[in-house]
Amino acid sequence: MKAGFIGTGSMGSILIEAFIHSGAFNPEQIIAGNRTIRKAQLLAETYPGLQVAETNREIVQQSDIIFLCVKPSEYKKVIDEIKEDVHSSHFLISITSPVLIKHLEEVLPAKISKIIPSITNYVLSGATLCIHGNRMQPEDKEWLENILTHISTPIRVSENYTRISSDLSSCGPAFLASFIQAFIDAAVEETGISVEEATLLASEMTLGTGKLLTTGGFTPAALQKRVSVPGGITAEGLRILDKELAGVFSQVICATHAKYEEDIEKAEQSFTLKQ
Numbered sequence: 001m002k003a004g005f006i007g008t009g010s011m012g013s014i015l016i017e018a019f020i021h022s023g024a025f026n027p028e029q030i031i032a033g034n035r036t037i038r039k040a041q042l043l044a045e046t047y048p049g050l051q052v053a054e055t056n057r058e059i060v061q062q063s064d065i066i067f068l069c070v071k072p073s074e075y076k077k078v079i080d081e082i083k084e085d086v087h088s089s090h091f092l093i094s095i096t097s098p099v100l101i102k103h104l105e106e107v108l109p110a111k112i113s114k115i116i117p118s119i120t121n122y123v124l125s126g127a128t129l130c131i132h133g134n135r136m137q138p139e140d141k142e143w144l145e146n147i148l149t150h151i152s153t154p155i156r157v158s159e160n161y162t163r164i165s166s167d168l169s170s171c172g173p174a175f176l177a178s179f180i181q182a183f184i185d186a187a188v189e190e191t192g193i194s195v196e197e198a199t200l201l202a203s204e205m206t207l208g209t210g211k212l213l214t215t216g217g218f219t220p221a222a223l224q225k226r227v228s229v230p231g232g233i234t235a236e237g238l239r240i241l242d243k244e245l246a247g248v249f250s251q252v253i254c255a256t257h258a259k260y261e262e263d264i265e266k267a268e269q270s271f272t273l274k275q
């Protein structure tokens with residue numbers, strides 16, 4: 001089986017590296033291309049055997065499964081370029097949320113799924129959201145999710161909940177890192193602890209907390225309760241956080257959803273414009 005990657009920017013290259021490191025694909029099974037070809041060439045230099053394509057058509061012609069890893073605004077151009085070469089036997093996997101499956105199914109005969117990866121997949125961790133199109137049969141869904149299991153926990157979500165699921169799973173690492181950064185900055189400023197030591201402590205804490213919430217049997221609420229010794233120190237800190245963060249995440253979600261609606265509209269316009 002050959003896997004093609006159109007776009008080897010941030011997420012395309014993360015997926016390629018994760019698939020190779022996990023053993024899901026060996027480099028010989030991958031063909032990749034990018035508008036700025038150097039990015040794909042660098043991957044081929046790191047992973048001998050990985051094939052670099054000069055054109056997107058070449059990627060489609062040589063692949064069984066095609067990962068479309070360009071930004072929403074770049075979709076229409078790529079699709080116009082490859083559509084003659086896409087067949088009903090192809091699996092076409094889109095990794096962007098605002099381009100709806102129905103639009104892709106209207107213009108391409110392939111079996112189509114949308115997956116929303118996460119930077120956490122780089123360390124073979126976190127979720128990959130799966131939204132399968134109408135042409136994906138149960139065995140196709142299982143096959144694709146089996147591939148994704150090498151790098152993540154595949155989780156099926158409804159397309160209606162793509163944005164909020166992606167906020168949690170894919171934007172979440174940046175949101176959490178922002179919280180951690182603010183904690184570290186304050187620790188350094190208020191106490192003089194070194195940035196390196198504060199960062200190490202916060203990072204180890206984050207890893208351990210992730211384990212407690214996934215395999216450790218804790219819910220976020222139970223974890224807060226367990227750490228907050230009655231009459232102790234944690235409760236003092238939580239009191240401030242509860243007060244100061246009230247409503248913050250509602251604002252975050254409103255902002256991401258507003259941008260998402262804007263992107264969907266632009267993507268829809270690009271798909272409905274006459275050629």
Ligand SMILES: NC(=O)C1=CN([C@@H]2O[C@H](COP(=O)(O)OP(=O)(O)OC[C@H]3O[C@@H](n4cnc5c(N)ncnc54)[C@H](OP(=O)(O)O)[C@@H]3O)[C@@H](O)[C@H]2O)C=CC1
Pocket residue numbers: 006007008009010011012033034035036039056069070071072074077078095096097116117118119170
């Ligand atoms: N980053 C993340 O954590 C996540 C991203 N995503 C989604 O992944 C998609 C890509 O994001 P990301 O990787 O961060 O963006 P990048 O800009 O890093 O990557 C997009 C890549 O596509 C290439 N490209 C653009 N047009 C073409 C074309 N016509 N043919 C071939 N290659 C092309 C660009 O090339 P060039 O080098 O010339 O710019 C660039 O390398 C987005 O839709 C995003 O929503 C989803 C989940 C998480």
Ligand SMILES: O=C(O)[C@@H]1CCC=N1
Pocket residue numbers: 166170171
């Ligand atoms: O910022 C973005 O648009 C992408 C979507 C999910 C994570 N990053």
